[in-house]
Amino acid sequence: MLVERNDPMLPRWYRIQHRREELANTFTVTLEPQDHEDIPVFDCGQFNMLYVFGVGEIPISISGDPAHPAPLIHTIRAVGNVSNGLQGLKSGALIGVRGPFGTPWPLALAEGKDLLLIAGGLGLAPLRSVMYHVIAHRKAYGRVTLLYGARTPEDMLYRQECEHWRAHLDLDVAVTVDRATESWRGSVGVVTRLIAHALFDPAKTLAFVCGPEVMMRFCAQELEKCRVPGEQIFISMERNMKCAIGFCGHCQYGPFFICKDGPVLPYYQVKDLLRKREI
Amino acid sequence: MPDYDRLLAAHPFFNEFQADYLHQIACLATTVCYERNAYIFHEGDAAEQFYLITRGHVMLETFGVERRGSISIETIEAGEVLGWSWLFAPYRWHFSARTLEEVEVIVLDGVSLRYMCEADPMFGYALLKHMAVIIMQRLQRTRLQLIDMYRADGG
Numbered sequence: 522m523l524v525e526r527n528d529p530m531l532p533r534w535y536r537i538q539h540r541r542e543e544l545a546n547t548f549t550v551t552l553e554p555q556d557h558e559d560i561p562v563f564d565c566g567q568f569n570m571l572y573v574f575g576v577g578e579i580p581i582s583i584s585g586d587p588a589h590p591a592p593l594i595h596t597i598r599a600v601g602n603v604s605n606g607l608q609g610l611k612s613g614a615l616i617g618v619r620g621p622f623g624t625p626w627p628l629a630l631a632e633g634k635d636l637l638l639i640a641g642g643l644g645l646a647p648l649r650s651v652m653y654h655v656i657a658h659r660k661a662y663g664r665v666t667l668l669y670g671a672r673t674p675e676d677m678l679y680r681q682e683c684e685h686w687r688a689h690l691d692l693d694v695a696v697t698v699d700r701a702t703e704s705w706r707g708s709v710g711v712v713t714r715l716i717a718h719a720l721f722d723p724a725k726t727l728a729f730v731c732g733p734e735v736m737m738r739f740c741a742q743e744l745e746k747c748r749v750p751g752e753q754i755f756i757s758m759e760r761n762m763k764c765a766i767g768f769c770g771h772c773q774y775g776p777f778f779i780c781k782d783g784p785v786l787p788y789y790q791v792k793d794l795l796r797k798r799e800i
Numbered sequence: 801m802p803d804y805d806r807l808l809a810a811h812p813f814f815n816e817f818q819a820d821y822l823h824q825i826a827c828l829a830t831t832v833c834y835e836r837n838a839y840i841f842h843e844g845d846a847a848e849q850f851y852l853i854t855r856g857h858v859m860l861e862t863f864g865v866e867r868r869g870s871i872s873i874e875t876i877e878a879g880e881v882l883g884w885s886w887l888f889a890p891y892r893w894h895f896s897a898r899t900l901e902e903v904e905v906i907v908l909d910g911v912s913l914r915y916m917c918e919a920d921p922m923f924g925y926a927l928l929k930h931m932a933v934i935i936m937q938r939l940q941r942t943r944l945q946l947i948d949m950y951r952a953d954g955g
Contacts (some may be wrong), residue, residue: 642950672950682817699945701872706900708875709859712946718877733949 529766532572532617538592540612545679546599547643548608549584551592552618554680560591561565565650565731566757566785570765571595572617573606575654580762580780582647583621587654593618596646596678622765624785626651627755630796631727635663637719637749639740641670641712641732645678647784648731652686659691666693666719670736673698674705693720712736716743723748730788731757738795741788752790758783775800804829807906810853813881813930821923826915828909833902840882840897840905847885847893850910853878856903859896873901874941884931886910887917 534555541549554560563583579601585594599608610616628651632719636655640648648667655665667686671677676698687694695715697708708715712732728744730737737756744754760779761773767781775784775794794800804826808814814822831854835839840851843862857877861870871896876882885893887910917924 532864670950671946676950697875699948699950703869705872708857708877709872710874711941713944714874718879734948735944736949739944 529622530764531618532570532578532619535593535618536614537610537612537614537616540610543596544598544676546608547596547678548593548599549596550607551585551594551661552616553592554618560588560593561589561595561621563621563650565654566629566647567621567623567714568598568647568765568784569593569595569618569620570622570762570793571597571603571607572619573603573610574615574617576606578619578763580622580759580765580784582757583651584646586657587681587799588657595651595674596643598643602740611782619765621655622780626729626782627727628654628784632661633663633725635721635726636665637669637716637721637726637728638665639669639712639728639730639742640715641736641740642672643678644730644732644736645669648726648729649679649682652682656689656692658687662692663725664742665691666695666721668712668715668719669694670715670732671694671696671698673700673773674702674707689753695719698772711739713739713743715738716747724750727754729757729785730754734795741792741795748789751792752787754788755785756784756788757785757793802829802831804821807854808852811854811906812879812932813852816930817926820933821926824923825908825913830907831904832907833904833928834899836899836901838899838903840899840903843893843896845893847883847891848910849883850886850908850913851897852907852908852914853880853882853908854904858882858901858903859898859900861898863955870896871887874938884911884935887914887928887931941951 535552537550538553539551543549565587568579569583570579571581581595581597584596597604597607599605638648686692697710701709726749730740741754758779762780763769763771765780767778770780808822855878858877860873863870895922
């Protein structure tokens with residue numbers, strides 16, 4: 522049987538070049554293709570389907586620099602069969618990769634405006650590529666602010682990079698933790714409390730929010746209280762994805778397929794859906 | 801002496817208050833600066849002041865028997881208010897407040913504010929309404945903390 526070379530359902534083989542333990546159950550893998558062809562370019566916010574042979578496939582956001590798509594970088598938290606399977610793989614192991622898929626963060630729309638990035642927990646991973654892009658194109662944006670909330674200081678993702686970004690004179694970075702340890706000298710409280718203290722012009726601000734759904738919902742409400750219009754708030758949704766190209770319907774969310782119409786969606790389009798628990 | 805009428809009018813807590821009320825409150829105001837790592841008040845002490853933070857960050861904290869050190873609860877920062885125990889019996893601080901850096905606060909005499917509330921129910925209602933919003937916001941934030949939304953199983 523002939524197989525279409527660009528068939529989006531056909532995984533390419535990638536080798537795990539390097540893996541780095543980020544947190545107790547979270548790790549980053551860098552991947553190189555086995556067919557020695559280029560890694561597809563991707564836009565910030567897109568995801569790949571990672572296939573552990575014999576176990577299954579999961580969608581994982583790309584957390585590398587879009588200007589340098591090689592090697593492919595994914596940060597993964599081990600919470601299910603496939604992600605636990607990925608965690609068990611060592612450098613040199615082979616996995617299947619399909620993608621990139623999905624809608625990106627609307628960076629072109631943000632040009633000339635203030636940009637407010639709000640990340641919670643592992644939600645920093647899909648926004649890290651945005652940080653790379655913004656730092657490389659800093660003049661294209663107004664005030665850029667990253668607000669990051671983590672569970673505890675030990676659960677902070679990319680801690681060294683956060684400290685590096687914080688040292689940039691033209692970036693505002695604020696970090697808070699839900700629960701502090703005795704040695705923590707920073708902010709304590711949920712990430713929503715940082716929004717009111719951030720400096721931005723609400724009428725000329727695009728907000729990109731990524732984290733658990735409950736966190737995104739409350740952040741969006743807080744942003745609206747700060748007069749950021751719902752059309753200027755974007756969130757990154759997660760659902761159970763299988764085909765990743767809008768065929769199978771597993772990731773249906775109201776009128777949307779999250780794999781194809783998302784994962785990045787304007788808040789105003791899903792605001793009412795977010796209030797319904799049965800979807 | 802600072803122009804407290806203006807400073808209070810610019811503060812998010814008081815910016816909707818009538819000018820005559822602001823003037824009465826301004827008569828109760830002083831400015832205090834604290835060095836880093838200083839205690840503004842201690843848990844259990846008499847609560848007699850209402851603080852408006854104008855610069856810096858303050859940590860609300862408590863302590864536990866099983867832990868020698870303090871337990872951080874929430875950070876309060878410039879633009880926010882600190883403390884409502886002066887408004888409610890038994891007028892004792894429920895937590896301690898420690899500065900995380902150099903901090904400047906406007907201190908209002910809470911006992912006099914209470915008398916003002918009793919003497920003028922319209923003023924009392926306005927103040928309690930604004931304080932209720934602060935208490936509601938802190939309660940909602942605490943509930944979000946309790947949800948533990950970043951825990952590994954996706955909670």
